[in-house]
Amino acid sequence: MPIIASAKKRMRQNEKRRVRNHAYSSMMRSLVKNVLKYAKGGEKEKAENVFSNAQSAIDKCAKKNIIHKNKAAREKAKIAKAVKMMEGFKPAVKASDEAKK
Numbered sequence: 001m002p003i004i005a006s007a008k009k010r011m012r013q014n015e016k017r018r019v020r021n022h023a024y025s026s027m028m029r030s031l032v033k034n035v036l037k038y039a040k041g042g043e044k045e046k047a048e049n050v051f052s053n054a055q056s057a058i059d060k061c062a063k064k065n066i067i068h069k070n071k072a073a074r075e076k077a078k079i080a081k082a083v084k085m086m087e088g089f090k091p092a093v094k095a096s097d098e099a100k101k
Contacts, residue, residue, distance in 0.1 A: 021066045028057040028067070032079055039082035051083050 002008050031054035038047035055076055062072035 021064075024057075024061050024064065024066050028054070028061050028075075031057050032075055035079045036082050039079075039086050042086065044086050047083055047086060051079060054079055 002011060031050060034050045035047055035054050038044075038050060058067075058072045058075050061067045062069045067075075
């Protein structure tokens with residue numbers, strides 16, 4: 001345990017921030033999971049509603065440096081792809097993937 005007053009204050013601040021950050025990241029993960037669940041289940045309307053909330057939560061977490069901006073982009077792309085797949089969207093096949101077949 002710290003003895004110096006500023007170190008004690010720093011510990012209090014860090015704990016508050018840790019709890020707040022955990023709540024944000026947990027909410028974000030739950031929303032992403034729900035989008036993927038609804039998309040897989042074929043519930044288009046629910047998936048699209050949760051999709052916009054999930055995108056907002058991901059952006060907020062990235063803005064607050066709770067997650068890295070590249071992870072935010074990756075997560076947003078993942079859920080966008082899942083929602084698009086419900087609409088009959090076929091992802092483009094790379095030339096290198098065709099050569100492997």
